[in-house]
């Protein structure tokens with residue numbers, strides 16, 4: 001399989017790139033608005049590949065605003081640069097001449113087993129699907145961090161990546177492409193506390209210390225804003241599923257994107273009624289109702305196993 005990483009670096013998007021690069025073939029990175037402006041998320045993607053010595057991976061700049069909404073950023077979590085915590089050098093690695101949409105389409109022709117790992121708002125992916133209606137038939141799958149089986153973060157019902165651009169999410173979730181969804185119900189469990197950060201720092205390399213300092217900035221903000229004890233490493237789960245699939249429990253179900261609810265716009269409405277084999281009729285022979293499953297949704301995670309994978313991978317960097 002070949003992987004294209006589309007995201008809005010962002011501390012956890014950064015970890016997704018660093019984790020993926022040591023385990024799978026990353027053919028491109030595309031950037032999108034989200035945690036910060038497109039300009040800043042693109043600078044941060046370039047900083048990340050330089051930090052990891054990954055300059056061979058092309059980076060293509062994407063769309064700077066949602067399909068309908070006005071842009072909304074998250075400086076309260078990721079800081080004014082979108083990757084605060086350590087002053088990384090201004091990047092010199094050049095950007096691809098292609099736009100993100102052109103890169104997605106080009107890579108889908110280059111590789112017949114292309115997986116898109118989407119860790120930001122789905123604007124680029126949705127735009128590519130609209131510009132090239134044959135794209136959906138060429139993608140192997142999309143693995144995305146977004147949504148939730150339960151609670152939201154941007155609103156009580158909606159998670160940031162979906163909430164920022166629900167129209168884009170609706171295009172992706174109705175595309176027919178095989179989907180894996182890693183929502184807050186599991187990603188909040190992948191919480192890097194001081195213990196996990198000390199474990200990373202104890203790797204003893206300048207690289208590990210830099211990562212620990214960056215993630216500590218992110219952790220401290222999540223504690224301040226949401227009262228969380230750990231830095232939710234949301235995004236890396238969307239690639240970890242391909243490296244160590246046994247870390248996750250997935251359930252097929254229908255996921256629909258709420259576009260019109262006054263309180264629920266941006267919610268991933270997950271039809272989990274039958275995932276347990278039960279239904280309102282009771283008993284194991286549930287009469288399956290509702291729309292057919294369009295997504296494998298993560299409902300469980302081996303948190304210790306995930307941090308073993310992450311820490312072991314970070315140890316591979318000098």
Ligand code: RIB
Pocket residue numbers: 008010011012013034035119120121145153159160161234235
């Ligand atoms: O809600 C969490 C998601 O929003 C993560 O992808 C984080 O990086 C931000 O994009």
Ligand code: CA
Pocket residue numbers: 007008009010012013034035119120235
């Ligand atoms: Ca992200």
